[in-house]
Amino acid sequence: MRVLAAMSGGVDSAVAAARAVEAGHDVTGVHLALARNPQTYRTGARGCCTLEDSRDARRAADVIGIPFYVWDMADRFHEDVVDDFVAEYAAGRTPNPCLRCNEKIKFAAVLDRAVALGFDAVVTGHHARLGPDGLLRRSVDLAKDQSYVLAVLTREQLGRSIFPLGDSTKAEVRAEAARRDLAVADKPDSHDICFIADGDTRGFLAQRLGETPGDVVDALTGAVVGSHTGAYQYTVGQRRGLHLDRPAPDGRPRYVLSITPKTNTVMVGPAEALEVSQVRATRPVWTGCERPTGPVDCEVQLRAHGDVVPATVSLDADGLRAELRRPVRGVAAGQAIVAYRPDPAGDVVLGSATITG
Amino acid sequence: MAYLDHAATTPMLDEALEAYVATAREVGNASSLHAAGRRARRRVEESRERVAAVLGARPSEVIFTGGGTESDNLAVKGIFWARRAAHAERTRVVSSAVEHHAVLDAVDWLAGHEGAEVGWLPVDAAGRLDPERLRAELAAHGERVALVTAMWANNEVGTVQPVAELAAVAAEHGVPFHTDAIQAVGQVPVDFAASGVAALTVTGHKLGGPTGVGALLLARDVAATPLLHGGGQERDVRSGTLDTAGIVAFAVAVETAVKGQQEYAARVAALRDELVERVRQAVPEMIFNGDPADRLPGNAHFSFPGCEGDALLLLLDAQGIACSTGSACSAGVAQPSHVLLAMGADDDRARSSLRFTLGHTSTRADVDALIAALPAAVERARRAAALRTPR
Numbered sequence: 001m002r003v004l005a006a007m008s009g010g011v012d013s014a015v016a017a018a019r020a021v022e023a024g025h026d027v028t029g030v031h032l033a034l035a036r037n038p039q040t041y042r043t044g045a046r047g048c049c050t051l052e053d054s055r056d057a058r059r060a061a062d063v064i065g066i067p068f069y070v071w072d073m074a075d076r077f078h079e080d081v082v083d084d085f086v087a088e089y090a091a092g093r094t095p096n097p098c099l100r101c102n103e104k105i106k107f108a109a110v111l112d113r114a115v116a117l118g119f120d121a122v123v124t125g126h127h128a129r130l131g132p133d134g135l136l137r138r139s140v141d142l143a144k145d146q147s148y149v150l151a152v153l154t155r156e157q158l159g160r161s162i163f164p165l166g167d168s169t170k171a172e173v174r175a176e177a178a179r180r181d182l183a184v185a186d187k188p189d190s191h192d193i194c195f196i197a198d199g200d201t202r203g204f205l206a207q208r209l210g211e212t213p214g215d216v217v218d219a220l221t222g223a224v225v226g227s228h229t230g231a232y233q234y235t236v237g238q239r240r241g242l243h244l245d246r247p248a249p250d251g252r253p254r255y256v257l258s259i260t261p262k263t264n265t266v267m268v269g270p271a272e273a274l275e276v277s278q279v280r281a282t283r284p285v286w287t288g289c290e291r292p293t294g295p296v297d298c299e300v301q302l303r304a305h306g307d308v309v310p311a312t313v314s315l316d317a318d319g320l321r322a323e324l325r326r327p328v329r330g331v332a333a334g335q336a337i338v339a340y341r342p343d344p345a346g347d348v349v350l351g352s353a354t355i356t357g
Numbered sequence: 358m359a360y361l362d363h364a365a366t367t368p369m370l371d372e373a374l375e376a377y378v379a380t381a382r383e384v385g386n387a388s389s390l391h392a393a394g395r396r397a398r399r400r401v402e403e404s405r406e407r408v409a410a411v412l413g414a415r416p417s418e419v420i421f422t423g424g425g426t427e428s429d430n431l432a433v434k435g436i437f438w439a440r441r442a443a444h445a446e447r448t449r450v451v452s453s454a455v456e457h458h459a460v461l462d463a464v465d466w467l468a469g470h471e472g473a474e475v476g477w478l479p480v481d482a483a484g485r486l487d488p489e490r491l492r493a494e495l496a497a498h499g500e501r502v503a504l505v506t507a508m509w510a511n512n513e514v515g516t517v518q519p520v521a522e523l524a525a526v527a528a529e530h531g532v533p534f535h536t537d538a539i540q541a542v543g544q545v546p547v548d549f550a551a552s553g554v555a556a557l558t559v560t561g562h563k564l565g566g567p568t569g570v571g572a573l574l575l576a577r578d579v580a581a582t583p584l585l586h587g588g589g590q591e592r593d594v595r596s597g598t599l600d601t602a603g604i605v606a607f608a609v610a611v612e613t614a615v616k617g618q619q620e621y622a623a624r625v626a627a628l629r630d631e632l633v634e635r636v637r638q639a640v641p642e643m644i645f646n647g648d649p650a651d652r653l654p655g656n657a658h659f660s661f662p663g664c665e666g667d668a669l670l671l672l673l674d675a676q677g678i679a680c681s682t683g684s685a686c687s688a689g690v691a692q693p694s695h696v697l698l699a700m701g702a703d704d705d706r707a708r709s710s711l712r713f714t715l716g717h718t719s720t721r722a723d724v725d726a727l728i729a730a731l732p733a734a735v736e737r738a739r740r741a742a743a744l745r746t747p748r
């Protein structure tokens with residue numbers, strides 16, 4: 001097949017591209033330039049999308065021996081990921097930009113362009129398994145598993161995707177990179193959000209949304225217990241940084257329970273009040289089996305690297321509903337709920353949807 | 358592989374390569390006093406005479422440098438500094454909107470760091486400069502102009518400028534005129550003295566010589582403040598141990614290219630015309646850019662409406678065809694060509710363009726390969742570009 005390898009400049013995508021070559025594909029490497037001004041993005045070690053990353057990616061492509069190009073996706077990325085990120089926070093939700101980038105950029109804008117140019121598939125260095133059965137499964141390396149941020153992909157998108165790393169641990173990938181003389185073998189992992197230069201999400205949002213002072217309200221008593229400079233700065237389940245004026249009557253810590261942008265109010269309360277046993281979600285995608293007509297017993301994950309809970313999931317006209325077998329704390333609107341079917345060969349992604357409440 | 362990117366760099370001529378290897382085997386620093394040094398110096402000076410002879414310069418006017426970018430920087434900054442040092446009010450630089458970045462960015466740097474003012478000369482839709490515009494510019498600012506710099510031939514669209522006319526206008530005002538003749542030497546007749554320019558840039562790797570060696574022809578009465586200080590080589594204008602092997606090979610290449618220019622130009626222009634005609638038949642909606650008559654023999658430059666040059670390049674590369682979008686990279690991302698924009702093209706047309714350049718190794722088979730691959734590539738690139746608009 002003619003395949004396009006998305007190369008971030010990190011070790012995973014470099015090894016993925018090398019494996020695609022070894023599997024006999026005709027591989028072309030592409031680095032996505034996502035920053036409108038690369039200097040403002042994280043440099044080298046911790047982020048992605050910098051000039052240094054672009055050079056690392058090109059060097060890896062040269063070592064592997066494949067053509068390499070840079071595609072300018074900055075405008076799309078800004079509209080579909082960065083602006084969306086800000087708008088989601090402004091609406092009181094907690095977005096996952098990596099997931100959105102997969103949904104809108106890597107497996108949409110890039111994949112569509114690749115297909116138009118005659119490529120059959122896109123190869124990425126995501127840690128997830130995708131076999132000939134078309135099922136997306138967790139990576140063997142559970143600590144690095146990225147099936148959660150890929151669960152938004154439709155069957156058509158998965159049908160044109162190749163994830164060569166799903167059967168390897170991160171350690172194995174690094175060792176292989178060293179064996180292949182790829183200089184990125186010991187490049188540190190990227191984490192955090194690539195488009196927030198200093199890791200200061202609050203500052204990033206404040207710059208774009210401005211300061212809008214409001215009340216922090218105790219959900220039990222209705223009393224104003226503090227103030228904030230923008231409800232968007234909070235995430236459901238958050239405990240730190242609340243700056244409450246008054247201690248709770250019971251002396252126990254309080255958590256953010258909900259955010260209401262309309263009234264610019266942040267509700268706080270005790271940990272138990274965070275517990276949720278029913279989750280509603282919108283825009284479901286179902287890929288792991290026939291779209292179910294009745295309830296499905298499965299496991300669900302409610303945030304990246306979050307715990308897994310047994311649940312019964314059903315789809316209806318409004319979206320997806322999950323009854324959790326045990327209550328979970330800190331379920332934030334805007335995150336994805338991903339349903340898995342446990343499987344010794346790697347838990348299978350059944351489907352996903354965006355949590356509304 | 359069909360190599361259609363000779364304007365980026367062209368294969369070394371066998372004569373030049375052999376001269377390089379033979380000289381590189383010999384030890385000797387051309388500044389040393391002993392026999393080995395004398396031998397190296399003789400090779401350098403013979404090379405200087407060969408370059409001077411075929412380019413209409415005196416040997417003492419040839420300054421060897423580390424290539425075109427260095428020669429351009431030396432001319433632009435060096436002449437600016439020297440002229441300003443002589444008269445403090447000379448702070449204006451006149452240049453063209455279609456220069457290579459080696460000139461463009463040097464001029465911009467002077468503006469940003471040395472307080473230079475810049476008069477940019479516009480070009481017409483074919484990329485041509487108008488000597489009358491220069492005359493008006495110098496009539497208005499003549500006293501304050503440190504130098505005029507305008508290329509002999511454009512590296513992207515291949516348009517050849519009326520250099521002698523431009524230089525004559527500059528001479529009327531006593532302003533030194535520099536020309537970047539990198540794309541011109543070996544392609545069109547170039548005579549330093551006859552053209553009336555004060556300084557002329559030439560580089561090895563565009564005419565069959567090695568990369569990283571070139572020259573600035575600098576008239577004896579024109580001063581240039583050095584960029585590099587050190588051992589005082591090259592009239593004290595360009596310090597650094599001379600690259601004897603590189604210079605010898607460069608001189609062989611310059612001599613071969615210039616002596617063979619007429620025959621070369623006739624052959625390559627015929628092949629280029631065939632390429633253009635067959636591209637027109639294969640993709641009738643293409644736009645042929647640049648001056649149809651005053652143009653480099655090996656240059657064919659097109660816009661393919663509805664396509665992105667980047668996508669075409671990728672697709673042709675996959676078919677073994679090497680060409681160029683001509684656009685420079687800014688921060689790793691391709692920008693629309695400043696040359697096309699200066700010619701009045703809009704962003705889309707500038708981004709849709711592609712350059713094919715023929716050279717001394719080009720054959721009809723290269724053109725055949727391009728024509729075989731082009732229609733499908735255009736079709737695909739068009740589909741990819743159409744994705745951009747509605748979502």
Ligand SMILES: Cc1ncc(COP(=O)(O)O)c(C=O)c1O
Nearest residue numbers: 424425426457459512537539560
């Ligand atoms: C017109 C022009 N000027 C300057 C240069 C730079 O020359 P060099 O590559 O020798 O530094 C080039 C070629 O890249 C050129 O085409």
